[in-house]
Amino acid sequence: MTVSVATLGFPRIGLRRELKFALESYWAGKSSLAELQTAAAGLRALHWTRQKALGADILPSNDFSLYDHVLDTSALIGAVPTRYDWTGETVDTDTYFAMARGTQGAASSAGCGHMHDTTAQEMTKWFDTNYHFLVPELSAGQTFRIASTKIFDEFEEAKALGYMTRPVLLGPVSYLMLAKAKAVEPFALLPQLLEVYAEILARLAKLGAEWVQIDEPCLVLDLSETQRTAFARAYSALATRGPKLMLTTYFGGLDDNFDLVTDLPVHGLHLDLVRAPDQLELALEKLQPHVLLSLGVIDGRNIWRANLPDLYWRLKEIAAKRDLVLAPSCSLLHVPVDLALETSLDPEIAQWLSFAVQKIEELAALARALNEGEDASFAAFSASRIAAVARQTSPKIHDPAVAARLAALDDTAIHRPSPFATRRAAQQERLALPAYPTTTIGSFPQTPEVRKARAAFIKGEIDAAAYDQYLRVETRAAVKWQEEIGLDVLVHGEFERNDMVQYFGEQLSGFAFTRAGWVQSYGSRCVRPPILYGDVSRPKAMTVDWWRFAQDQTELPVKGMLTGPVTILNWSFVRDDQPREASCRQIALAIRDEVQDLEAAGAAIIQIDEAALREGLPLRRSAWQYYLDWAVECFRITASGVRDDTQIHTHMCYSEFNDIIRAIGAMDADVISIETARSQMELLDAFASYAYPNEVGPGVYDIHSPRIPATSEMTDLLTLAGKHLLPPQIWVNPDCGLKTRKWDEVRPALTAMVAAARTMRIRGAYDGQ
Ligand code: GLN
Ligand code: ZN
Secondary structure, rough: OOOOEEOOOOOOOOOOOOHHHHHHHOOOOOOOOHHHHHHHHHHHHHHHHHHHHHHOOEEEEEOOOOHHHHHHHHHHHHOHHHHHOOOOOOOOHHHHHHHHEEOOOHHOOOOOOOOOOOOOOOOOOOOOOOEEEOEEEEOOOOOOOOOHHHHHHHHHHHHHHHEEEEEEEEOOOOOOOHHHEEEEOOOHHHHHHHHHHHHHHHHHHHHOOOEEEEOOOOHHOOHHHHHHHHHHHHHHHHOOOOOOEEEEEEOOOHHHHHHHHHHOOOOOEEOOOOOOOOHHHHHHOOOOOOOEEEEEEOOOOEEEEHHHHHHHHHHHHHHHHHHHHEOOOOHHHHHOOHHHHHOOOOOOOOOOOOOHHHHHHHHHHHHHHHHHHHHHHHHHHHHHHHHHHHHHHHHOOOHHHHHHHHHHHHHHHOOOOOOOHHHHHHHHHOOOOOOOOOOOOHHHHHHHHHHHHHHHHOOOOOOHHHHHHHHHHHHHHHHHHHHHHOOOOEEOOOOOOOOHHHHHHHHOOOEEOOOOEEEEEEEOOOOOOOOEEEEEEEEEOOOOHHHHHOOOOOOOOEEEEEOOOOHHHHHHHHOOOOOOHHHHHHHHHHHHHHHHHHHHHHHOEEEEEEOHHHHOOOOOOOHHHHHHHHHHHHHHHHOOOOOOOOOEEEOOOOOOOOOHHHHHHHHOOOOOEEEOHOOOOHHHHHHHOOOOOOOOOOOOOOOOOOOOOOOOHHHHHHHHHHHHOOOHOOOEEEOOOOOOOOHHHHHHHHHHHHHHHHHHHHHHHHHHO
């Protein structure tokens, strides 16, 4: 029996983000399409060579993308919305990037007479990752046909280089489930879509593809009867002709969809055994012997090194009985490329890590041992075992003081001393704010100058004192300006922060940072998530000095500004040696300390942002309540250690609260600011029907757009908000932080916002008389 190694997909951005720079240079008009294509082909060739050299037997093709693989699928089947005016035989690069990024009249219309703006397709998170895909749009009268040759071209490109690849194709049912359908039932389109998929598969077979990796990650979700039927119909149509299909599932277990899947006539099945290890037994029991099993045994979503000897013992007997493919749990798209670039990481911590390159080496070592005996991977196994033991016992990870503090937490730690009504009275007395109080969400423009100063400081071109001085000038000016335009609750502006999670991670113990650990977020945008490796504590106050400096400039209240524990957790690579909630509670304790220090320094208002609370929801509904319970508890740990007259704010940038409104209520923040400007206050329905008692700042200024809203638009929105909330509950603020905006936009917009609040106050006074 043989064991082979597959990768399911390699990070496309490049070791040094070469794709990012090639794309941005092309978009800026600094390089030609031919140059972009050369760069892309170079990366693909390199990635195949590299994966092969590292020991992968089954190489993916079509895992590369100039922007996004779901967008590639839309192009492949010709699902191009009419607003892009596309008429060609195949989807050209301009149309492709227009779908990804939209077009702005002047920039895109070089050569053709008409000028108009076209909006991009909507973007949303790919399952529970931080990768964003472009949501397919389907409409009435939708037709499909092969409209891109990318998947065929890349297969042939690899073949010409001597590599027989296994093309990756997003499956038809997941495609329809991820799509947004207007005036059409998406599954009504299935028969038509299957015809095109059959054609694609036939063409791949003709080119010589023996296998195709067909991704159906939606098989790990809760499925309706219609969706289940669609899977059955799709695979009985597709699996009998053309190349063999490796049905690939990831990001969770099949659970109640297991029988559905074992009945599909596919030739291979990939299971995520990192998120759902128990599936292995079930698969061995239920799967026909001729179905090739692909086992996702190495974590494709996290950066930890595996324990190879453990895996070996788990797989040894199985490998003696049947052919196996070993693979990461999912595509390696979600981890950084190569640990070798991390020359400044603490070597002890680096020893515990594994990025895409190392993960393939781990798979290869495991396969070698299973094929040839344990001794064949002696060196790799010893190193793996040593690292695993070191990680289990390292004092860098285990801090008994943190464990003791958590164990000592009792119920009082998650309850404010008094209920909201009492707190509200105490806060009103202390703060004496007017009706419709105005504030902002925290950040002010991160101008090129601010970023330049930070870069110069990091490079050592200016010293800490000079950088600090620069930040003080900016902060002082921002505070003075807020005072001038008449805002009621001020912020310091967050000029000193690179990123709302990184800034805190860098000051907490238990976090490490990479130099080049980039992961694609969307298109050319990458993030470098912090690595949470050990017990978390806060050696010293993190934000108090900047808060105090800002507060010293003014008599008006300045908000203390913190990132909440759930958001820090959800935007980091986190420990796999304890449950997520355990790590989150530790972060919560550290942030609680900061809240208390801010209070002691005199802050009357403290905001704890939970921008990523909703996006942490598990994929299965049955797991939601458990998650929400601990997420809320963690927030309450941070927020509950303060006096009644200290006002706790939170901020969330979503427009979807129906599912989580009870959790929002349970957080019991005195004030919550949310994103509403674009949804015409509709999301306040959830707050109204729940009879949310605390105060709410529904965003009245859409900060995602450079547009400057008029005062009347904002009073209209506030009037609408008054239909869902009581006027005394309402705060006036933008949708989110202003760091991505320019001062020229922010100045008039906030001035108009203050005017809107004043108008509302006058109207309120008339109404009351
Ligand atoms: N305080 C942060 C800011 O204003 C909040 C950002 C966010 O919610 N994404 O930038
Ligand atoms: Zn926000």
